[in-house]
Amino acid sequence: MAAARPTFLFSERTYPVNTKKPKLVLVDWIDTVSDGGWTSRSTMCARQPALNRSAGFLLKRTKRVVTLAMSQGIDCDNFSESLTIPAGNVRRVRNLKP
Numbered sequence: 001m002a003a004a005r006p007t008f009l010f011s012e013r014t015y016p017v018n019t020k021k022p023k024l025v026l027v028d029w030i031d032t033v034s035d036g037g038w039t040s041r042s043t044m045c046a047r048q049p050a051l052n053r054s055a056g057f058l059l060k061r062t063k064r065v066v067t068l069a070m071s072q073g074i075d076c077d078n079f080s081e082s083l084t085i086p087a088g089n090v091r092r093v094r095n096l097k098p
Helices: 041-046
Strands: 024-031 052-061 065-072 079-086 090-093
Touching: 024 065, 052 079, 052 090
Parallel strands: none
Antiparallel strands: 024 052, 024 090, 052 065, 065 079
């Protein structure tokens, strides 16, 4: 019997993104908070997810992910310092003027 293929909650539909001249954006997003040491229950239960703000070139935006790059090569199609955020964690994407 063949193994069942995993199903995803989101489709792979993409939003139009121009990677030749990507937009500069500011993304507000929520991240997990964790601790690897012994901690009291009250301290653990008081924790809240971390609200983050990242700026970069928008390379990909789908119903599943938002991918930014912090740096872009001027005379080539290379990018560096990428950040891929689950779309469910993204609270807002705003365009920035370069």
